[in-house]
Amino acid sequence: MREHIEAAMKGQAKAERRKGQGGANASAASLATDLTLVREENKAGAQLGQARTRDLTARIDELLAAVGRLTLERDEIRAERAELKAKLAETEDDLAAAREAGRRMLRHVNRTP
Template structure:
């Protein structure tokens, strides 16, 4: 019975206890008070809903931020590895270019020496 009394407006409880009936003015007052309370509760609900949405949005942002930070770390690591590999390949390329230049110089010297030998041999045979 008490739970029923808690849901009943105070004026109606007084009227029932005193044995009278509620007047129209009293009912209108209760109705206006109820409407005001409903409006207040709806505003509170809307505020709580907005706060919850903000909180969920922040949580999603934080989760996305963690994923992005991890991806940035991964890409930074890959970039470092690729930079190191590039340096090594460039050094190897420089060394190979130097060896090629030396081989070309040796080949030119060998050709020159061979031409000289052929000329000398040719002179010796003509005498």
């Protein structure tokens, strides 16, 4: 039992030493200095944040412009593809008609003595 009491007393003594070393009993001047440093760090962080925000906004604008250009390019390519498909279908129809005309001509030539 005595060992537990002595251990508790030693623990309290260590806690008080840690409390003193940890700045719990800091002076008003020390606290004011800490407060000033924190405020300056916050200002610097805010300025850095604003610079990053401007950079990111500019990058977003660049990307949006690129999306606009790519969208126009895609639409032009789609229109060209549709036009080419229509020409291909017309050419295939012309080829089928020419083949049929060739067959008829060969039949006609083969029938005449």
